Amino acid sequence: MTLPRLFILQEYLVLPLLAWMALKSKMAGVALGMTIVGITTAIMIHYGLNPLGMLQANLALTTLGAYILCVSIPMLVLGTALDQLDEQNAHLEQIVSARTTALVEANAELQALAHHDPLTGAANRRYFIEETEKNILRAQRYEEPLCICILDIDHFKAINDQYGHGMGDQVLKQLATLCQSLLRESDLFARWGGEEFVILLPGVDIHEALQVADKLRMAVASSPIRFGQLQIAVSFSAGVAQCRANEDLDSMLSRADQGLYRAKASGRNRVLHTAD
Numbered sequence: 001m002t003l004p005r006l007f008i009l010q011e012y013l014v015l016p017l018l019a020w021m022a023l024k025s026k027m028a029g030v031a032l033g034m035t036i037v038g039i040t041t042a043i044m045i046h047y048g049l050n051p052l053g054m055l056q057a058n059l060a061l062t063t064l065g066a067y068i069l070c071v072s073i074p075m076l077v078l079g080t081a082l083d084q085l086d087e088q089n090a091h092l093e094q095i096v097s098a099r100t101t102a103l104v105e106a107n108a109e110l111q112a113l114a115h116h117d118p119l120t121g122a123a124n125r126r127y128f129i130e131e132t133e134k135n136i137l138r139a140q141r142y143e144e145p146l147c148i149c150i151l152d153i154d155h156f157k158a159i160n161d162q163y164g165h166g167m168g169d170q171v172l173k174q175l176a177t178l179c180q181s182l183l184r185e186s187d188l189f190a191r192w193g194g195e196e197f198v199i200l201l202p203g204v205d206i207h208e209a210l211q212v213a214d215k216l217r218m219a220v221a222s223s224p225i226r227f228g229q230l231q232i233a234v235s236f237s238a239g240v241a242q243c244r245a246n247e248d249l250d251s252m253l254s255r256a257d258q259g260l261y262r263a264k265a266s267g268r269n270r271v272l273h274t275a276d
């Protein structure tokens, strides 16, 4: 039996279906689509429902074979191209993701460089100023105590002159590491410049700040700095100031500096605050 030409499975009507399957499932879709078309048409031919409008089954099967060959080649090309496109997209996504990770890491490194002193690893002057100014405003608003401390290594020039800059750098590094290990997480230890360091002590009044600074002073004085075969004793002098109402960082630094000056003048290796 031959189906009326209008109602039979028109070969070109199958093409949009195959193209759709190729787009959806790429090569797998093309293979599945061609299999469904081939099997369905072969079964129809077997039962005499000749979808290709031919009376002779063997002629219809030959035509089906040729049809499948003609349709499958462009569909396979399409499926392969889409598969390759997918692979390229996945590869591009990998590259973008790797570059994004590298950028995030580089950004974190830049942030660390922008906030830290390269020699000692302590916070740098700029970061200290930013953080301390914020903390001063907060402390004044909530009427909480806050102190800063300036410490300066004693006779540092003599250390450089006598043992060389390598030893001088080692002193700076080891002193910074030791002091940081003795401070709270909420404190901020920073290199102000040269052999001078500053400490932000939030939530701490002048009595506690003097105690903290003295604890650091004693620890430094009793921990000789080792560099190669050399071992030397180091000390520092420090000045401390507690934040007053409406006072800014410059004023606090200047008062702490007066304490430091007095500590140096009265023999070094001590911690003092301003007399006023």
Ligand SMILES: Nc1nc2c(ncn2[C@@H]2O[C@H](COP(=O)(O)OP(=O)(O)OP(=O)(O)O)[C@@H](O)[C@H]2O)c(=O)[nH]1
Pocket (backbone or CB within 6 Å): 119, 152, 153, 154, 155, 156, 157, 158, 160, 164, 165, 166, 167, 168, 169, 172, 193, 194, 195, 264, 268
């Ligand atoms: N090794 C080294 N030396 C530095 C660095 N920055 C500054 N200095 C040296 O630190 C020395 C500071 O000397 P001074 O300001 O005279 O102070 P001091 O010798 O410690 O004297 P007092 O503070 O009065 O006890 C100078 O010789 C600087 O060259 C650094 O990063 N590494």
